[in-house]
Amino acid sequence: MNTNQEISLDELISGIKNFIFCLDLYKEKINNLNVFPVPDGDTGTNMLLTLRSLDLSNSKTIDVENFLSTLKNSSLMEARGNSGVILSQFFIGLLAAYKKNNSLTLRTLAESIVNAAQTTRESLPNPVDGTLMTVYEDVGSVAIKSYSKSKSLSDFLKILSEESIKSVRSTPDKLPILKEADVVDSGG
Structure with a gap:
């Protein structure tokens, strides 16, 4: 794929709708993982309501x-x-990347994840590794390295999905409360 090829709004919307569908399917599982910063069991619900x-x-x-x-x-x-506020950082990052590139491409998506990671870390008074912020950082790093090598949007998203899973699985190594509870970060 030419990484300068436009991604249509329909493709973006389809991706968001698929994410909403998956969140709706798994919100209770996500809620049950929720132990940080407060074990209130609402991360999946909050992310779903935000979207x-x-x-x-x-x-x-x-x-x-x-x-x-x-x-x-x-x-x-x-x-x-x-979790909803941190999730919203993706859309803040997406708009900033779009304005910079004046296009919606794989590069724009990669930069939006990096932007989300940076604004999340900067906006938190006490950022903690092992959370959605860390997943943004890990996935953003891979996105920047891989967008130009990706053959298609689907190929690019598969790479990011694999990194997301890897990053989420590593969250207990970065945040002891997760390891103690034998869970991964619920926001990731």
Whole structure:
């Protein structure tokens, strides 16, 4: 794939809808993993409610930048709990990467994950490794290294998915409370 090839809004929306579908399927499992920072069992629910607040319907009547701006604003304003706020950083990062590149490409997606990691770490008063922030950092690092070598959007997302799984599995090694509870980070 030419990494400068545009990714359509329909492809982006489809990805977000698939993520929402998967979160809905697994929210209770995610909730049951929730031990940090507070074992309140709501991480999956908060992430799902944050994403469900997104208006994905007007992509046909609005330009890409305005659509991404709407996603950023609604995800941040409707974010639920710590996990929702941290999840919203992806959309903040996506808009920033789009503005920098003036296109929606694999490079833009890679940069959006790096942006999300940076803004998450900078916005937390006491950032803790072994959380969704760390997963953003790990996946962002791989995304930057692999976007230009990826043959397609699907190939790129497979690489990122594999790194996400690897990163999530390593969270107990970075955050002792997870190891003690014998769980991985619920936000990752």
